[in-house]
Amino acid sequence: MPRGFNVESSSPPTIPASDTPDAQAGQGRRISSAPQGGPTRGSVGGRRRLVISAAALAAAGGVWLGVRKAREELGVRAEAEAARRYMAEQDYEQALPHLQRWVQARPASGEAMFLVAKGMFATGTMDQGFAALERARALGYPGREIDRQRGLALSGAGKHREAEPLLRRALEQSTAPDPAVEEALARTLLETFRLREAREVIERWIRDAPDDARTYLWKAIVDRKTDTENDVLIEDYTQALKRDPGNIEARRELGGLYLQLHRLDDAAKEYESLLARSPGSHDALLGLAQVAMERGDEEQAVGRFRQAIEAGPRDVRPLLELAKYELRLGRVEAAMSDLDRALKVDGSEPDVHYLRSLAFTRLGMKEEAKAEREATDRLRAEGEVLKKLQMQLLNSPGDVEAQVAAARWMFEHGHPDEGVRWGEKILREHPGHTQANLLLADHYAREGKDGLANFYRLRAAPGPSAPR
Structure with missing residues (x-):
């Protein structure tokens, strides 16, 4: 075994003593492996290896x-x-x-x-x-x-x-087109009856979203409410259809405009396209019936009217058109049958009462005819009230009392969905408005929705600053 090798240590052998300078200088002097009381070379090496191993493990862990x-x-x-x-x-x-x-x-x-x-x-x-x-x-x-x-x-x-x-x-703050914001602002302005401002925003929306059909549909809403010429409306719907040929609303409204202008071929084309895209559409069937009647094809017209009645039982228009045709032919009893049905569908429509007055007159029922004429005059006068309210809102969009009057008119004339829409619009901006809350409370009470009725009735209790 070489001299100086520590058996108990795992360290490598030490240098042999005979090879050291001390061994050569002092013959036979024994060289101890380490100074008295200090660590051995083997133990120092072992610790060094442990440190290296620990460092390697730490590095591997890292x-x-x-x-x-x-x-x-x-x-x-x-x-x-x-x-x-x-x-x-x-x-x-x-x-x-x-x-x-x-x-x-x-x-x-x-x-x-x-x-x-x-x-x-x-x-x-x-x-x-x-x-x-x-x-x-x-x-x-x-x-x-x-x-x-x-x-x-x-x-x-x-x-x-x-x-x-x-x-x-x-x-x-926008440095690029922002159609989403333009749409939202246009909606806000439309629903607060600020139509002129809405038109400006919609025109910007059209420039920034040139492929969006809705921009022209929204423009048409403003154009209709501001009595714009029919040619402008036709262009609105035509542009919408260029961008979305399957748009049902644009197709229906364009057909109606053509019919109003007696452009029968154009109207028929739009209604046929609408019927192809939406089979069973009562609007398309009614339009085609009116086109056929104007062309003199009475048999086809009557068939289409009956189809429209079946497809849209809550639409009074085909019943009225059929009643006009029956009266023209002198078939008063048949006309009265259609008009009785129309009365149940929408008793607030003045033309229902006007046609009934004609039918009663032909039947010699003078008192009934007089009552229907009075109803016609009353409903037409009330319709003029609504037109004045709409004009008032157009000129003063923030007039809350005009909004309440519009909501009340809708409830009183058989248009509860519109009444609810107006009432909720008012309450979003004036939650404590007494009259608006009461209108909704009464509506829901009539519908048997007692929870909602009580909710709005409680909100109607006037607070210190609640508008009445």
Whole structure:
């Protein structure tokens, strides 16, 4: 065994004593392996190896942790990209699980929370959506984007007074076309009867979204309410159909305009196209019946009228047209049968009572005829009241009392859905308005919805500043 090798140590052998300078200088002097009381060379080497091993293990652990963190980061990025993609495609159901995992992994991500808010608005959970928006703001997401999204959500919820300043600011600050904001602002202006301002926004929307058929449909709404010439309306609907040939509303309205102008071939073409795209459409059947009647094809017209009645039993128009035809032929009893049915469908339509007065006159029933003429005059006068209200709202869109009068007219003349729409519009901006609450309370009581009736009746209790 070579001299100086520590058997108990795992360190390598020491240098032989005969090879050291001390051994050559002092013959026969024994060289101890280490100074008295100090560590051996073997133990020093062992500790060095332990340190190296520990360092290697630490390095390996660091590499492993780094790989793990890199994998986690890649996973989070994948979730974020998937969430962004599905949100852009408006596929909120697919986006939700990716958003949830993104938020769990990065709870301080303002972008993730902002997209959560958008998803909530899209699925109707408005309160949570607004809360998520404010959380995104607190996490540092850009305030301009948050205010823009808040304006869009408020407009969609009908809270136009709160939405408008946010939407206008978003358009002012925008450096690129923003059709979504233009649509929302146009909706806000239309629903508050500010038609002239709405037209300006819609025209900007048309420029910024040249392929969107809705822009021309919304322009047509303004043009109709402002008594624009028929040629302009025809152009509105024609442009809408160029962008969306399958649009039912544009096709129906264009056919009606052509019929009104006695452009029978054009009207027939539109109604036939409508019927092909929407089989059983009572609007198309009625239009084709009117075209046939004007062309003198009475047999085809009567058949189409009856088809329209069957397809749209709640539409009074084909019943009236058929009654006119029967009266013209002297078939008074047949006409009365159609008019009795029309009376049940819509007793607030003046033409129903006018035609009944003609029928009763031919039957020699003078008192009944007189009563129907009086009803006709009354309903036409009430119709003039509505026209004046509409003009008043056009000139003074914020006139709440005119809005209440419009809601009341709708309820009193057989248009409860319109009445509810007006009432809810008023209450979105004036929640404590006594008369608006009472109108809705009475409506829901008539419908047997006692819970809603009580809700609005309680809200009608005037507070210190509640408008009456």
